Amino acid sequence: MLSKANFNYSLMYLQNKSFLFLLIFFALFLLWCCNSGNSNSANTTTEESEIDDYFFLRNPDQVHRRPTEDLRGTVIVLSEKDFIERITVVDNPKGFQYKGQTPCVVELYANWCKPCGYMSQVMDEVAPEYAGRVIFYKIDIDRGRKVSEAFNVSDIPVLLFFKPRSAISKTVGYINHQELRNAIDEYLLKP
Secondary structure, three states: OOOHHHHHHHHHHHHHHHHHHHHHHHHHHHHHHHHHHHHHHHHHHHHHOOOOOOHHHHOOOOHHHOOOOOOOOOEEEEOHHHHHHHOOOOOOOOOOOOOOOOOEEEEEEOOOOHHHHHHHHHHHHHHHHHOOOOEEEEEEOOOOHHHHHHOOOOOOOEEEEEOOOOOOEEEEOOOOHHHHHHHHHHHHHOO
8 A cells, every 4th residue: 555655755756747748848839839930930031022042043934033124225233132133143053044034244344444444335335236135234343242253253344145044155354346246146146
């Protein structure tokens, strides 16, 4: 038979175990509630407000989410963020893959660079000739360090030629009007 002391000890042991079990259950329940609430809100903000750099690479059919392309024949100044959204991801392990539908020329320049100023004038004058067929962009390498590092820019100006599903072409240094036209015709418009 159980003595009164053994009975009290057994009762206390069961109460402590029950309390411990309830405490663990409550802690797990709180963790589960907090995590499920956070994951839903995180998914919502990711889907709605953040741009997934690899979205276009994984889902090339999702054209409706691409930034609209400006085909007016003017040179568009890009920020680093704009470059990544419109042109290509700079840290993609699969390499550079153009996101746009229309071929483009991107000038990498700096405000302090005299040849870049001349190159910008050439771009401004040639861009209207290719309105609707080629988009012209430029990005300041002092404000786009990731871009200049990704393309190993050591001399400027640099022109990058992007075309859907094709390798990137690159020229370094100033080129005149006719040389730019020839490069566009050769790299971007030739099938």
